[in-house]
Amino acid sequence: MFEAFRAIEDLKPVLGDRLVTSGAVREHHSHDTSRLPPSMPDAVAFPESEGDVQAIVRTCAAYGVPVVPFGVGSSMEGHTIPIQGGISVSTRHMNRILEVKPEDFLAVVEPGVTRKQLNVALRDTGLMFSVDPGPDASLGGMASTRGSGTTAVRYGTMRENVIGLRVVTPDGTAIRTGSRARKSSTGYDLTHLFVGAEGTLGIITELTVRLHPIPEEVSSAICAFPNIRNAVEAVIATIQYGIPVARVEFLDEVAIGGVNNYSRLDLKVAPTLFFEFHGTKAWVGEQAQVAEEICLENGGTGFRWSTDAAERARLWQARHDILWATKAIRPGCDLYTGDICVPISRLAESIVAAREDIDASPLTGQIIGHVGDGNYHTAYLIDPNNPDELAEAERLADRLVERALAVGGTASGEHGIGIGKLKFMRREHGEAVDVMKRIKAALDPAGIMNPGKMGQAG
Numbered sequence: 035m036f037e038a039f040r041a042i043e044d045l046k047p048v049l050g051d052r053l054v055t056s057g058a059v060r061e062h063h064s065h066d067t068s069r070l071p072p073s074m075p076d077a078v079a080f081p082e083s084e085g086d087v088q089a090i091v092r093t094c095a096a097y098g099v100p101v102v103p104f105g106v107g108s109s110m111e112g113h114t115i116p117i118q119g120g121i122s123v124s125t126r127h128m129n130r131i132l133e134v135k136p137e138d139f140l141a142v143v144e145p146g147v148t149r150k151q152l153n154v155a156l157r158d159t160g161l162m163f164s165v166d167p168g169p170d171a172s173l174g175g176m177a178s179t180r181g182s183g184t185t186a187v188r189y190g191t192m193r194e195n196v197i198g199l200r201v202v203t204p205d206g207t208a209i210r211t212g213s214r215a216r217k218s219s220t221g222y223d224l225t226h227l228f229v230g231a232e233g234t235l236g237i238i239t240e241l242t243v244r245l246h247p248i249p250e251e252v253s254s255a256i257c258a259f260p261n262i263r264n265a266v267e268a269v270i271a272t273i274q275y276g277i278p279v280a281r282v283e284f285l286d287e288v289a290i291g292g293v294n295n296y297s298r299l300d301l302k303v304a305p306t307l308f309f310e311f312h313g314t315k316a317w318v319g320e321q322a323q324v325a326e327e328i329c330l331e332n333g334g335t336g337f338r339w340s341t342d343a344a345e346r347a348r349l350w351q352a353r354h355d356i357l358w359a360t361k362a363i364r365p366g367c368d369l370y371t372g373d374i375c376v377p378i379s380r381l382a383e384s385i386v387a388a389r390e391d392i393d394a395s396p397l398t399g400q401i402i403g404h405v406g407d408g409n410y411h412t413a414y415l416i417d418p419n420n421p422d423e424l425a426e427a428e429r430l431a432d433r434l435v436e437r438a439l440a441v442g443g444t445a446s447g448e449h450g451i452g453i454g455k456l457k458f459m460r461r462e463h464g465e466a467v468d469v470m471k472r473i474k475a476a477l478d479p480a481g482i483m484n485p486g487k488m489g490q491a492g
Contacts, residue, residue: 037097038076038120044096045079045121048089052080052127063104063114063122067169067357069368069418070112070453075102075122082127084200084208084239091237091482092206094121100485101204103233105175106148108167110371111452113179113232117486123237125174131155132240138214139245140197145174145238152243161245164189167448168354174238179450180230184353187273187406188280188312189246191448196229200240204478214242227473232450233484235477249312252280254346255322255339257329258304262286262389262401265305266382268332269405273378275328277321279406281310283353286389288400289360296359297352302336307405308353309339310346353402357413360400364415370427372412374438375447381408384437388412391430397423399430409447451488459488 045053054060055077065072076099081087094101100120107114116122129146136159143152150170152163165176167183175181177199182191189195198212211224228235259265269282285293285306294301307329311321322339329337340346352359361367376384385401392399392412403410412434414427435445435458445451445458460467474481474489481490 038099041093041097041099041121042077044093045077045090048093049079049081049086052082052086054078054080060122063107063124064116066107066109066112066114068110068112068115068452068454069370069416069424070115073115073117074119075116076119078104078122078124080124080127084202087123087202087237087239088206088208090121090123091202091204094482095205095480098480098482101237101482102484103174103178103237105146105172105178106170108169108171109175109179109452110373110449111446111454113450113452113484113487115453117453120482120485125172128239134159135214136161136245140214140242141245142240142242143173144240145172145177147173149173149176156245159245160248162248163195163243164246165192165195168357173241173243177229177238177241178231178233180448182404182409182448184281184283184350184404186404186409186448187282188278193226193229195244196225196241197244198242199225199228199238201228201236201238203236204480204483208239212242230450232452232488234474234487234489235483237483249280249318251313251315251318251341252343252346253311253318253322253339253341254349255309255311255325255337256301256306256349257309257326257334257337258302258306259329259335260304260333262305262386263382264333265307266385266405268307268329268334270378270381271328271332272325273406275324277324278312279309279321279325280312281308281350282404282406283308284385284401284403284405284410285353285356286401288363288398289356289402292359292363292400293352293356296362297348297355299352307334308349310350356402360413360415364398366417367415368418370414370416370424370431371449372414372431372434373409373446373449374434374443375407375409376438376441376443378408380441380443381405381410384441384443385410387437388434391433395426395430397426397430404447407447408443453487456487
């Protein structure tokens, strides 16, 4: 605590009123959207430039004070919770779009730029930034957690769409990684070391991201199925056929019931697939036709598709509102979420087993997924003040991960590790965890960057 006080005193002349110690601001930066308990930082810094970030990191390094990057606070595994106090570094004021190069299909942005902000700025270029995790997250946070979302099946995750970075390392040095070239075979791939490092190796101060052409035509489709297995097998067949679906989302019957109530829809309460197709008008129509045939062959009913923008927006807004729709099933509850990814060949059995676990449990829960790439989520509704319900949700979530790892999957498809899933790192990565710990120790020997998180697993 005394070291943090000294660091704060040294930073006041540098940051002025952009270094805040008020209780309300510290409380806002003490948690994310996860179920995990909050922890207050000693202060919150609001840098406006890379130089500010360097000053913050150098000062904290001198006193051994923790530094925890903070975007918009939408992470779901406790990534931004300052469990050892220190300085929370908000990128809110570093929100400038520095350059757009349409001819090179790239943009250069500061880490506080959000995905919606970037796409609004790109509107007249005919290009888009594709990664869509749902919330209007900051690009720095999305890169740090290796985010993805509904469009990853077609356009890739942040791993594929970040081509270069500027990063302030734990000693305050600013480095550049990557280049603007379409490919490179020089040096270690440091860009992708920092993408997914969850702020434990440095603070991202600039990103160069890949852009994609806005499709000429976009259509959406929806289809209900008699059971989970039929729905997932339809997805597998669609992917195997080679249809380049832009999105294919699964919602089980509980999720559909919640969406109907919250978003005022009238969908059949059954396991359901949402599709989106991108391309020319003729190609979009052909994709939808083939997908319909595959769905009908797998027991689907009521397949309907449309190119109407308003109908499509309403459908996908309902999908993005699933968090609030699920909470509305049991007002006052918290959500205990699961997020795993398995090989496509094991997806159907994995989701069926997860649904059976929920049905056999006293808890209510739902399953949704970006099933085109084998990633799905569970959400268990719990009373935050009931330790028995918390324990049951943890049991279900652990079984989910254990089954995924047993078939060659991963403990997290997109939410990341944070605090919540550190216990699975050794199980998933084995001796590779020791390599991660050595990388962490080499770059951050004092352990000030987001301490207690990745790189410090058991």
